[in-house]
Amino acid sequence: MTPDSAPILTAHRAGLLGCRSCGRVWPEGQETCDRCGADLVPPDRRGLQKVWAWWAAGLIMYVPANLFPMMRTQTFAGLQGSSEATILEGVVELMHYGNYDIAIIVFVASVIVPMAKFLAIAWLARVAGRPATVEQAHTRLKIYEVVEFIGRWSMIDVFVVAILSALVQLGFVASIHPGPAAVSFALSVAFTMLSAQSFDPRLIWRGLPLRSRTGTEGQD
């Protein structure tokens, strides 16, 4: 892309293998990291299968998480009726009651972030190892880091339900129970986190030098 971009020396190109656990590089062929004892796995697009598998599982679980009620509120032991609300219904209800800020938080944490994660991971897994410019590679890395960081925060909805279920157990008067969506949502978040973790960020850099090389040296 840029003519001045010199081929960047990556560990792979240098015949080294980075430890995913502690980051130390070892010569290729080394089986385990002598420093931390982790297995040294060369970056491989086959590892993306894991990413895709977890991603798919997370996406599957995300469907019932949105269709089933997140939590069930019982008043007067269910005599006066119990209200169930899915995530989106809860958001709508919050907006209906005028709690726009909370509605936005819930919406962002429970809808936008997971969706963005799915998209981001899918995109990363799709483009990983593909030729890219340095800037593109950096963008991908940043996205990966954001996904990694933000993944755990998607659990906020689950936490809310868990805490409310634990706190609001007023017996006859009112009680809150987690709905089936809470489990689904938690699983979905967990699966996406595993998916993000399964992604090998080293694959981002695998495409770089090749692109440079192919651009400068042409095919072998």
Next chain:
Amino acid sequence: MTDTPPPVRPASPVRKTAARAAQAGINVIWLVPIVALIVTLGIAWNAYSTRGAVIEVEFADATGVTPGETALRFREITVGQVESVSFTPDLARVVVKIRVDKDVAPFIDSEASFWIVRPQVTAQGVTRLDTVLTGAFIEGYWDANVSGEQTRFTGQDRAPLIREDTPGTMVTLAMENADGISEGAPVLYRGVQVGRMENIRLAGTEDQVIADAFIEAPHDKRLTTSTVFWDTSGFSLSLGASGVSFNVNSLSSVLQGGVAFDTLISGGRPVEAGHVYALQPDEDTARNDILASDSGEPLRLAMLIDDSLQGLAKGADVQFQGLRVGQVTDLAVTQDEPRGEIRQVVTMAISPARLGLPQDATPENALAFLEQAVSQGLRARVASAGFLGTSLMVELVEIPGAEPASINTDAQPNPIIPSVPGDLDDFSANAQSFLSRIGNLPLEDVLRSATDMMNSITAIASSEDTRAIPESLRETLDQTRSAATDIGGMARDLRDSGTAENIARLVDEAAAAAEAVKLAAADVPDMVDQIDAAATAVEEFEFAEISAQAEGILADLRAMLGSEDAEQLPRNLSNTLEAASGLLNDLRDGDAAGSLNNALDSASTAADEIATSVQRLPQLIQRLEATAARADSVLASYGERSAFNTEAVNMLRELRRATEAFGSLARLIERNPRAFILGR
């Protein structure tokens, strides 16, 4: 992997990796999403399959029904939930969509009924108070038979009073009007509630009200075709020969009415649901209405009468051998064709069972029975009923030697039973004579006498003399009072002048008596022996006893003042005082100075009279005189015996005391003259 890749030499990883990826098999990790998919689909399918059916129920309104909250309950267990509430196209009613649990959905068929349960306050109490807290819910009822699937229902406006599954029998009651009876009113059997009234409504074409009465099992076995129902609503107040009777069945029946039933005659057939009974207005009517209580068709007979039928009314008894066997059902006038006479037709209904025939006897049996009886002389006649005979009844009596007759069974519309003239004439005659006797009573004379008597009484009461009576009384009292005053004044006079002098005179007289005694003693020396004897007697005489006697006399006197004798004393005193009064008047009127001596004499006389009036006083004086004589003789005999002198002085002192006592009597009279006049 390549065999010897130099470390710094770049390989061709893309291609290599892509190739490897293509060659690589399916990773085990793919099981995770597969399992997730299976689980999710399983959950989804499960949720869908247990979703249950949606039914729609129409209600007049949806009070308390909240979509998503209001539950559908069957035997108090939630079996569904309201999903949405909407209107019918004409906006007249609301449609409640209910998601019913799958396991009960098949049973909700065409026989299901729905109603909204709300708190209710009725005369029977407050029900379903729990729904105040929990909110209304829809209750449904359906049986276990699956018949005819249906998804659209019309809800009932309120909970049915009787559940359809309650065992029992529903009968229909027909009544004139439903006064006092409300739905849910109890049906009582001997005071025990065994059912309820419901569905009170106007009969379509007749002028009647009909209601359903549900009798719970096992009490419905008591219902037979000869059962009678009567109204127990409110209270009854009746005035009869035995007094006023006031009957209240129960507070509940006062508030919401009620009916009771009883089976008076055994042998009725069991009833089926929907049997129609006539509701009698009260228990007496029900118990007496034999036609209502008897099973079977009554025999209708007619009789022709020439007499006046005044007093014979519909419902009058038909008696046979003194027992009620039926009642008059109709009165009419007919023209006897051959003769052109106007005759009265009395139609009566006779219960075959009451004639002694079996329970299942038909009118034909009864007719046959009566035909036979008529051939033996049975006739119908009108008789008076009751004591005063103001009402009439029909009697079936055997007339010995009656002309042969038979029941005209061909007559239309009813067979005609031969009749004889009733004893109405006797009755009429009796009544007439009775009334004429009443008419002949000399009421006017009595009244006149009474009026005269009253007038006399009035005249007496209003006469001057009668009116003067109180005045005379008052005058009498005044006179009495003035007499008392006079007595008082006289007594005062007595005290002021007379008494002391009298006493002095009395003493003087006593002294004179003593002197006389002394003289006598002196003049009669031969009496010395007597005196000696007297002295001896005196010696023997207990002077203490004398004084004791004197004291006893005084005590007697005092006692006398309070005794019955005192009654006489005041009377004497009164006379005396009257005399004194007259004297005083004379004194006042006449020459005071001239009359003074007379007055004093009179006073003296009065004092004497007073003295004599005291019965014992003269005796006392006599005794005293005797004693004084003896004392004097003793004195004379024994000279200046100081002791005797002392005793004599004591004696005199006692005398004075007696006088003083008398004076106190006089003072008492003065103080309280009425006591003497009135005797107390």
